[in-house]
Amino acid sequence: MKNQAYRMALLYDFYGDVLTDRQKEFYDLYYNEDLSLGEIAENYGITRQGVRDVIVRAEAALTELEDKTGLIRRFLAMRGELEQIRADAQAILERSARYDDGELERLARQILDTAGALSRE
DSSP states (O other), X not given: XXXXXXXXXXXXXXXXXXXXHHHHHHHIIIIISOOOHHHHHHHHTSOHHHXXXXXXXXXXXXXXXXXXXOHHHHHHHHHXXXXXXXXXXXXXXXXXXXXXXXXXXXXXXXXXXXXXXXXXX
């Protein structure tokens, strides 16, 4: 994956609901709000190590779920394949104009519309 922060954001988006409320809160503050371990510890009156332990356990739980299910890996692969479908449909659409083929143009536009709808879901 692209980088650690992106990976952690995806893990949280896909599997964050399995975390405890405290894990969610600390994970969000650390990765999304960009607070340091020390800042979180100070705000909650615990040690920096205590915050780190909560975040490490959350990361482990999320990573384990991805290792078992592979949802993110499949999501990223399908997103890439969907982009290829869009590019291919666009190429068909451009060629259909050269041959003045209304049916081919209609089908290419339908594929583009469907690909667009799928990418918004």
